[in-house]
Amino acid sequence: MEEGLVGPRIYSCCKCRNHIALHDDIxxxxxxxxxxxxYLFTHAMxxxxxxxxxxxxxxxxxxxxxxxCSDCGEVLGWKYEKAYDETQKYKEGKFVLENFKIVKEGFYEHI
Structure with missing residues (x-):
C-alpha cells in the first residue's frame, strides 16, 4: 500500500454521506x-x-x-435497463450518478 493513502476512494450521497459507489467502478x-x-459506473451500492x-x-x-439513496431517498441518477440503439447497449445495467448529488471521500493527495 502506498504511503499517504488510506482506504478505498468512495462516492457518497451528498445529503447523508451513505456510501454509493467506488471510484474504481467508473x-x-x-x-x-x-x-x-x-459519471457512468458499473456498480452502485x-x-x-x-x-x-x-x-x-x-x-x-x-x-x-x-x-x-437507500438511507435518505435522494435521487442520485438513474440505471440504464435497456438501450434500443445497438451502439448504446454498453450502458445496459450501468449507473449514471450526477456529480452534484455525490461527494468524494477517501481521495488523498501524495505529500
Missing part, C-alpha cells in the same frame, strides 16, 4: 445529467432502484430507472 466521466456533469420507464436522453431512447 466507466466514463463524460456524461450529462439533469443537474450537469455525471446502498441504493433503491425505482420503476422502469422509457426516457428520451441525449443519446436516444432508453429504458431507465431512477436511483435513490
Amino acid at each position: 466507466v466514463s466521466k463524460n456524461f450529462q445529467a439533469r443537474t450537469g456533469r455525471a 446502498n441504493v433503491v432502484i425505482g420503476e422502469k420507464e422509457d426516457r428520451q436522453l441525449m443519446s436516444g431512447l432508453h429504458v431507465v430507472a431512477d436511483v435513490k
Whole structure:
C-alpha cells in the first residue's frame, strides 16, 4: 500500500454521506445529467432502484430507472435497463450518478 493513502476512494450521497459507489467502478466521466456533469459506473451500492420507464436522453431512447439513496431517498441518477440503439447497449445495467448529488471521500493527495 502506498504511503499517504488510506482506504478505498468512495462516492457518497451528498445529503447523508451513505456510501454509493467506488471510484474504481467508473466507466466514463463524460456524461450529462439533469443537474450537469455525471459519471457512468458499473456498480452502485446502498441504493433503491425505482420503476422502469422509457426516457428520451441525449443519446436516444432508453429504458431507465431512477436511483435513490437507500438511507435518505435522494435521487442520485438513474440505471440504464435497456438501450434500443445497438451502439448504446454498453450502458445496459450501468449507473449514471450526477456529480452534484455525490461527494468524494477517501481521495488523498501524495505529500
